[in-house]
Amino acid sequence: MKDLKVPKQYTIKKTPKETLENWYRLMKIGRALDEKAPNYLKQAIGWSYHAPYAGHDGIQLAIGQNFEQKKDHLYMYYRDMLTALAGGMTSEEIILNGISKATDPSSGGRHMSNHLAKPEWNMHSVSSATGNHTLHAVGTARAIKYYGEKAVSISSQGESSVSEGYVYEAITGADKEELPVIFVVQDNGYGISVPKKDQTAQRKVANNFSGYKNLRIIHCNGKDVFDSMNAMAEAKRYAIEESKPVLLQANCVRMGSHSNSDDHLLYRSDSERNYVVEYDPLAKYRRLLLRYERFAEEELNKIDEEVKLEIKASHKAAMAAPDPDPASIYDHVFSDPFVSEKYPEGLHNEEGEKTKFITALNETLKAEFRHNPDTFIWGQDMANKDKGGIFNVSKGMQAEFGEKRVFNGPIAEDFILGTANGMSRYDKKIRVVVEGAEFADYFWPAMEQYVDTSHDLWRSNGKFSPNVTIRLASGGYIGGGMYHSQNIEGSLAAIPGVRIVYPSFADDAAGLLRTSMRSEGLTMFMEPKALYQDPKAATVVPDDFEVPFGKARVRREGSDLTIITYGNTTHLSLDAAKKLAEEGIADVEVVDLRSLIPLDEETILNSIKKTNKVLVVHEDKVFGGFGGELSALINEKGFEYLDAPIKRVGSPFTPVGFNRILEQAILPNKERIYTAAKELIEY
Amino acid sequence: MSKTAIIYSYNTQKSKKVAEKIIAAFGEKEIEAVNAEELNKEVLNKYDNFILSAPTWFDGELPNYWDEFVPDLEEMDLKRKSLPFSDWEIRKDTPRIFAMP
Numbered sequence A: 001m002k003d004l005k006v007p008k009q010y011t012i013k014k015t016p017k018e019t020l021e022n023w024y025r026l027m028k029i030g031r032a033l034d035e036k037a038p039n040y041l042k043q044a045i046g047w048s049y050h051a052p053y054a055g056h057d058g059i060q061l062a063i064g065q066n067f068e069q070k071k072d073h074l075y076m077y078y079r080d081m082l083t084a085l086a087g088g089m090t091s092e093e094i095i096l097n098g099i100s101k102a103t104d105p106s107s108g109g110r111h112m113s114n115h116l117a118k119p120e121w122n123m124h125s126v127s128s129a130t131g132n133h134t135l136h137a138v139g140t141a142r143a144i145k146y147y148g149e150k151a152v153s154i155s156s157q158g159e160s161s162v163s164e165g166y167v168y169e170a171i172t173g174a175d176k177e178e179l180p181v182i183f184v185v186q187d188n189g190y191g192i193s194v195p196k197k198d199q200t201a202q203r204k205v206a207n208n209f210s211g212y213k214n215l216r217i218i219h220c221n222g223k224d225v226f227d228s229m230n231a232m233a234e235a236k237r238y239a240i241e242e243s244k245p246v247l248l249q250a251n252c253v254r255m256g257s258h259s260n261s262d263d264h265l266l267y268r269s270d271s272e273r274n275y276v277v278e279y280d281p282l283a284k285y286r287r288l289l290l291r292y293e294r295f296a297e298e299e300l301n302k303i304d305e306e307v308k309l310e311i312k313a314s315h316k317a318a319m320a321a322p323d324p325d326p327a328s329i330y331d332h333v334f335s336d337p338f339v340s341e342k343y344p345e346g347l348h349n350e351e352g353e354k355t356k357f358i359t360a361l362n363e364t365l366k367a368e369f370r371h372n373p374d375t376f377i378w379g380q381d382m383a384n385k386d387k388g389g390i391f392n393v394s395k396g397m398q399a400e401f402g403e404k405r406v407f408n409g410p411i412a413e414d415f416i417l418g419t420a421n422g423m424s425r426y427d428k429k430i431r432v433v434v435e436g437a438e439f440a441d442y443f444w445p446a447m448e449q450y451v452d453t454s455h456d457l458w459r460s461n462g463k464f465s466p467n468v469t470i471r472l473a474s475g476g477y478i479g480g481g482m483y484h485s486q487n488i489e490g491s492l493a494a495i496p497g498v499r500i501v502y503p504s505f506a507d508d509a510a511g512l513l514r515t516s517m518r519s520e521g522l523t524m525f526m527e528p529k530a531l532y533q534d535p536k537a538a539t540v541v542p543d544d545f546e547v548p549f550g551k552a553r554v555r556r557e558g559s560d561l562t563i564i565t566y567g568n569t570t571h572l573s574l575d576a577a578k579k580l581a582e583e584g585i586a587d588v589e590v591v592d593l594r595s596l597i598p599l600d601e602e603t604i605l606n607s608i609k610k611t612n613k614v615l616v617v618h619e620d621k622v623f624g625g626f627g628g629e630l631s632a633l634i635n636e637k638g639f640e641y642l643d644a645p646i647k648r649v650g651s652p653f654t655p656v657g658f659n660r661i662l663e664q665a666i667l668p669n670k671e672r673i674y675t676a677a678k679e680l681i682e683y
Numbered sequence B: 001m002s003k004t005a006i007i008y009s010y011n012t013q014k015s016k017k018v019a020e021k022i023i024a025a026f027g028e029k030e031i032e033a034v035n036a037e038e039l040n041k042e043v044l045n046k047y048d049n050f051i052l053s054a055p056t057w058f059d060g061e062l063p064n065y066w067d068e069f070v071p072d073l074e075e076m077d078l079k080r081k082s083l084p085f086s087d088w089e090i091r092k093d094t095p096r097i098f099a100m101p
């Protein structure tokens, strides 16, 4: 990309006085708050996290001023206080966030101070994980482009956090997809105490991206209002007109410590601390206003006085605002699920021809894509001619729905999920399905986005629901070894905010997928890949089948013992139960959970009440597996019904070996379930 | 006779040293020193030839005293003035010395 010129639209001499005044006022308000924030902590009122922005004034003013509410999308980082003000937030709102009040527009006191957001204006709620919102900005820009809007998605961060791998994923993806997104890098030379030379070899990290094909790199002086305004305006023009990304690096200084928990005296010399203060952008702006006679000193002094009064009033109002209610902690953990009217229990009596598990998924995906035009799916190997997904689950979708709705993602799982999150921020009507990884085993790189997405709804105090279904081919029994056999639901279940389903029959797979795709919120949809083609998992599937979340299904009724299971082991448990019945040993009830979160406690406890004995079976490791939670639950709420200890069958605490001999020694099988069940019966 | 000014900040180290050497070479009658921190249009209009001297700060930026004068400089009629620029450290992408940030 050749070095294009940035036009000088804004200059000290030509910018209208009214504009200059507005900027000055915003900068003064911002600085007053920046300097006042530590007082709230000293007085134990709150604002225990504050990262002062002083020294970044030019670029932050420019980002905020170039953001159009409800049209553009903005992702700010923890230092972006002036950005928020310049984008329209009031000083009162900033204080409400600072002291974590219930009326804080960013999160209602749920998220850290200095994490500013106003989702109703598209100022999005962001994580504390540095740079993680770059992926969201890319996802939103994908939606902007898809829906043909003339808008831009802006992400802002410091220079050190560009080191995060996902930032490279984000910029690479925006470049590849030619998306209207501006990545602003506010370069203050440090990541807390670490000088930027310890992050990357180039002095200017933006130049690491100079080989990108579509990305335009712009450098500006972030300490200078005019240079920053010109750079930002040009970045926006370019991103929108060319539909291409821009990386804007703004040279700033950090006039203070990183935050109130840092002390820069420990690592910066006197002279350095002095000259960064000499480079105060606000002081420079004031000097320019006076030097070029755009304002008289008295005029500026008058504004200074007005700002003082405004801050006083905002402080008073914010202090009087209500605190969050402790009883509200359960609000917005999960989004609203789709409610099935026809199949409230997720059961049906349809007869006819059986459909394979994989076909049920494929047909449901297609049916939902026909039903809702605002559905999208991407993942690795998602679409190329006759190939549709690594296991061909999405076969034929690109041909039918086009490559704007069905497309390949890069080999970057975090990007796949992060941009799904970002795209769903664009509009509530959007539903995204991602093949989160080709195998559940490769989902780990996406964990930071998974965690972030899991609590987006809670963090934004109910204002943003990521409406995303993550599909993952899971589990073993295919001779795949330790990278094609993992069960990760035990680890994932420890993270609140995600529904986790794990069907074991075709009809339940179809019904749960439909429910996921019609619901709000994040659903982890686990597919036991060993069952895709297995005739055992094939069932009759009603065309419109729906299975609500949190409804287990009794797959075999019995009176002597309850087996609680899901996924691959549902079938092994049914086989073991059959054998026990055939041998006249016992009549075993098999409960297929279908949903792990939310969990159908009622069906579990009702069954145990009847059988008085319980065996928990899953494919994942016993130690640390989801069965531990099931046992604990039964112990707490069903102990009185039990005539024998709770027993568990699952994998040993080892990886899964590749040689079939090793795999068989590790994964649970019919015999192990049979033996454990028999022991319980005989107890 | 055309007048020459050498303009640099009196608060600098290296710029100052270089300027002093240049003045000594020209002879004090030929060249006048001007403090860049007190620069304005009127001062500049008094001279015909200039030697400007500025260190680069913050990855290739001008120090404020220069930067804040630039809007004026841009509008001046400099056609008949000659302006050699001595830039000690301007290396936009790979500065040799880096003090901060």
Ligand SMILES: Cc1cc2nc3c(=O)[nH]c(=O)nc-3n(C[C@H](O)[C@H](O)[C@H](O)COP(=O)(O)O)c2cc1C
Pocket: A275, B012, B013, B014, B015, B016, B054, B055, B056, B057, B058, B059, B060, B061, B088, B089, B090, B091, B095, B096, B097, B098, B099, B100
């Ligand atoms: C605040 C500050 C920032 C600086 N930034 C840079 C820089 O980015 N690149 C560079 O090569 N030198 C930088 N320097 C070093 C000076 O440009 C260099 O030491 C110069 O020779 C000093 O000249 P002087 O003594 O005339 O001020 C910086 C110096 C200071 C004080």
Ligand SMILES: Cc1ncc(C[n+]2csc(CCOP(=O)(O)OP(=O)(O)O)c2C)c(N)n1
Pocket: A051, A079, A128, A129, A130, A157, A158, A159, A160, A161, A162, A186, A188, A190, A191, A192, A258
């Ligand atoms: C993923 C992650 N790792 C580490 C941290 C801790 N942390 C918070 S701010 C910060 C420094 C970031 O520096 P930079 O991106 O340059 O932004 P600056 O604070 O200088 O504006 C670090 C390491 C974090 N919040 N998230």
Ligand SMILES: [Mg+2]
Pocket: A158, A159, A160, A186, A187, A188, A189, A190, A191, A192
């Ligand atoms: Mg930094």
